[in-house]
Amino acid sequence: MIPSAYHKNARRGISTVLGVLLMVGLLSTTIIPLFIYMNSVDNHYDTTVVNMGIADQERSMENVIVYAYGRDETYDINVLLVNEGSITVNITRIWVMSMDLQRTNIFTSENVSTPLNAHDLPLQLNPSTQAEIENLTLTIIVEDPEKDVFNIEVTTARGNIFASSTNFLRYTEGDWNTGMRWPWLEVLVRSDEGQDDFQVDVVGISNNFTDTVCSEHVLGDYLTIIPVFKTGNYTVTATRITQKMNPVELGTRTLNVTELQPIAMAVFIDPD
Numbered sequence: 001m002i003p004s005a006y007h008k009n010a011r012r013g014i015s016t017v018l019g020v021l022l023m024v025g026l027l028s029t030t031i032i033p034l035f036i037y038m039n040s041v042d043n044h045y046d047t048t049v050v051n052m053g054i055a056d057q058e059r060s061m062e063n064v065i066v067y068a069y070g071r072d073e074t075y076d077i078n079v080l081l082v083n084e085g086s087i088t089v090n091i092t093r094i095w096v097m098s099m100d101l102q103r104t105n106i107f108t109s110e111n112v113s114t115p116l117n118a119h120d121l122p123l124q125l126n127p128s129t130q131a132e133i134e135n136l137t138l139t140i141i142v143e144d145p146e147k148d149v150f151n152i153e154v155t156t157a158r159g160n161i162f163a164s165s166t167n168f169l170r171y172t173e174g175d176w177n178t179g180m181r182w183p184w185l186e187v188l189v190r191s192d193e194g195q196d197d198f199q200v201d202v203v204g205i206s207n208n209f210t211d212t213v214c215s216e217h218v219l220g221d222y223l224t225i226i227p228v229f230k231t232g233n234y235t236v237t238a239t240r241i242t243q244k245m246n247p248v249e250l251g252t253r254t255l256n257v258t259e260l261q262p263i264a265m266a267v268f269i270d271p272d
Contacts, residue, residue: 058087058158059159059160061085061086061087062085062087062089062156062160063083063085064081064082064083064089064091064154064156064160064162065081065082065084065162065165065225066080066081066082066153066154066162066163066165067079067080067082067164067165068080068152068164068166068167068169069166069169070169070171070175070176071135071176072174072175072176073174074137075137075138075139075171076134076136076138077096077136077138077152077176078132078133078134079094079133079136079152079154079164080130080131080225081123081125081130081131081132081133081154082129082130083125083126083127083129083130084128085127088125088127089124089125089157089158090122090123090124090125090157090158091122091123091124091125091154091155091156092121092122092156092157093106093107093108093154094106094121094133094152094154095107095153095154095155096138096151097150097152098147098148098149098151099147099149099150099151099168100147104140105139105140107133107136109122120133121133138150141171145170145171145173148170148172149168149169149170149171150167150168150169150170150171151164151167151168151169152164152166152169166178167179178262178263183227183228183230183257183262183263183264184226184227184228184262185202185225185226185236185255185264185266186224186225186226186263186264186265186266187200187202187224187226187236187265187266187268188224188266188267188268189224189250189268189270190267190269191240191270196240196270197240197241197242198238198239198240198241198250198270199239199241199247200224200226200236200237201236201238201239202226202228202234202235202236202237203234203235203237204228204230204232204234204235228257230257231257231258231259231262232256232257233254233255233256233257234254234256234257234264235252235253235254235255236254237251237252237253238250238251238266238268240270250269250270251268253268
């Protein structure tokens with residue numbers, strides 16, 4: 001016969017094995033998954049913090065200059081966008097708000113994409129490039145010069161808001177006036193090559209301005225806005241300076257800026 005003590009020791013050995021198996025099962029089904037989950041949460045938090053830091057840095061790098069102006073005898077406005085930052089910007093919306101904030105037009109991809117527009121929303125604007133959104137019809141004009149005063153802003157995909165330098169726009173009996181405190185010149189240099197640098201020299205009443213245009217980044221056309229602060233006659237000269245030792249002058253234009261016509265434009269065509 002087998003002694004009873006042997007049976008007791010065998011039962012204790014089986015209990016020990018079962019206890020170990022139970023602990024292993026508990027670890028594999030509860031503690032280890034919990035540890036993996038917590039580690040995954042920590043990794044996700046660290047990734048989120050890094051991504052938010054990158055997003056904040058990219059947001060701070062955006063710099064878009066906005067020029068909005070009306071098209072006379074219509075309810076339409078054009079919005080010129082110039083990316084002066086070092087990062088690509090996606091323009092998602094254009095806001096037009098009345099001064100009293102009671103009337104608003106919001107232009108998005110749903111109501112801007114028409115065959116008339118050279119550029120539509122959302123608009124991707126690379127560094128050192130520009131684009132113009134055309135023929136935005138305002139449905140909020142009430143033909144009251146005291147009320148038809150508008151503030152124009154654009155928003156980006158990263159959440160930045162840029163206001164137009166010409167705010168506020170006023171519509172009066174078919175004419176548009178800007179809120180800029182000074183007149184300016186618009187100089188357009190057209191180059192089909194898209195690889196040339198141009199220098200624009202403006203000489204006027206005690207004013208000397210120099211603005212360099214690099215068409216390599218704008219694929220040919222670049223509209224330069226030059227504030228001149230005073231009315232009078234201005235001489236505008238455009239020169240191709242791609243080859244520094246062999247500059248090519250494209251011509252000279254004389255522009256007259258008056259209080260009634262505070263905006264004057266010169267267009268130069270590069271024949272090569």
